[in-house]
Amino acid sequence: MRTERKPTRLDRVFARLDREPERPAHIDMPRMSRHRTVLFGSTLAFYVAIVWAVVITSWLVRLDWRVMFFRPYEQWAQLHAFVDYYVVLGQRGPTAVMVAAWLGWRSWRQHTLRPLLALGVSLLLLNITVGAAKYGMGRLGPHYATEIGSSEMWLGGSIFPSGHTANAVVTWGILAYLASTPRARRWLSALSAVTSLGVGLSTVYLGTHWLSDVLLGWVAGLLILLALPWFEPMIARAEDRIFDWRDRWRERRSARQGRTVPVAPLPAAAPVMLRPLTDREDTAVPEPVSASRSATRSPVYLAPGPHTGRAERTPVTPTGSRRPSHGERHPRGSAPSARP
Numbered sequence: 519m520r521t522e523r524k525p526t527r528l529d530r531v532f533a534r535l536d537r538e539p540e541r542p543a544h545i546d547m548p549r550m551s552r553h554r555t556v557l558f559g560s561t562l563a564f565y566v567a568i569v570w571a572v573v574i575t576s577w578l579v580r581l582d583w584r585v586m587f588f589r590p591y592e593q594w595a596q597l598h599a600f601v602d603y604y605v606v607l608g609q610r611g612p613t614a615v616m617v618a619a620w621l622g623w624r625s626w627r628q629h630t631l632r633p634l635l636a637l638g639v640s641l642l643l644l645n646i647t648v649g650a651a652k653y654g655m656g657r658l659g660p661h662y663a664t665e666i667g668s669s670e671m672w673l674g675g676s677i678f679p680s681g682h683t684a685n686a687v688v689t690w691g692i693l694a695y696l697a698s699t700p701r702a703r704r705w706l707s708a709l710s711a712v713t714s715l716g717v718g719l720s721t722v723y724l725g726t727h728w729l730s731d732v733l734l735g736w737v738a739g740l741l742i743l744l745a746l747p748w749f750e751p752m753i754a755r756a757e758d759r760i761f762d763w764r765d766r767w768r769e770r771r772s773a774r775q776g777r778t779v780p781v782a783p784l785p786a787a788a789p790v791m792l793r794p795l796t797d798r799e800d801t802a803v804p805e806p807v808s809a810s811r812s813a814t815r816s817p818v819y820l821a822p823g824p825h826t827g828r829a830e831r832t833p834v835t836p837t838g839s840r841r842p843s844h845g846e847r848h849p850r851g852s853a854p855s856a857r858p
């Protein structure tokens with residue numbers, strides 16, 4: 519007998535992704551054009567310039583110290599509560615969950631895994647590049663500075679560049695990168711720029727980052743967004759491999775379900791014979807059991823019933839002796855009649 523397997527939620531998701539995409543046909547994947555390549559090279563040179571300015575303790579470091587001594591969180595104390603909540607837009611966990619939910623819906627609607635894969639690649643690049651720079655340069659933050667006017671480099675810190683700022687640029691900028699229309703791309707680009715700018719200034723306001731940390735964070739996030747077109751072929755191959763794995767998994771499952779499992783027929787139930795009712799019986803009584811079974815059972819003494827004749831009682835002992843007559847005995851194997 520072949521049993522049909524009920525489709526799971528994963529089966530329904532893949533069945534949805536098998537359909538033709540609903541996005542406009544004129545929307546192509548971004549490519550690394552000459553303009554983008556020039557912009558990427560200029561941004562990389564600016565990144566190196568900021569790092570060099572901090573290493574040699576230039577005017578940028580002196581500006582960092584002036585902003586720190588200004589203490590914005592004391593100058594505008596009424597903004598502290600709002601900034602504490604606003605800076606969450608740069609934390610990796612909450613922002614990644616919100617953006618992944620939106621891009622997951624986009625993947626469902628467009629029947630493609632590219633939005634989620636692009637987000638995963640961008641976050642992976644962010645962790646590698648920004649994390650390596652943080653722990654490689656080891657700069658201390660304003661609250662842990664040891665010497666006034668110094669760059670505080672290579673002292674075991676992990677704030678240069680600002681992770682909140684770079685994460686805000688990448689996480690919200692990926693929405694503009696994956697936009698389906700030019701108008702949506704312009705609006706989302708402006709929104710991500712304002713959000714990341716506010717997150718960077720919020721960290722300076724709270725005193726958790728130097729101003730140069732925020733500058734380098736903006737540049738580091740922009741570099742990742744500009745470099746994403748180089749990873750589009752890898753994203754496409756990863757999507758194809760995921761669907762190939764899905765197809766092989768379906769084939770193996772279909773092969774397992776194709777085997778027939780022999781099922782033994784169920785034995786027919788034995789009919790139950792009932793003895794017809796008599797004038798003294800008001801319930802059906804089953805046929806007596808076999809002699810071999812009844813011989814092994816001990817005698818059953820029924821409750822007192824109406825008076826029956828002596829000849830109707832069966833012997834109780836093997837010798838055939840009979841008990842004294844009892845006025846309320848009835849024949850063995852018969853049910854007592856209903857009392858008035």
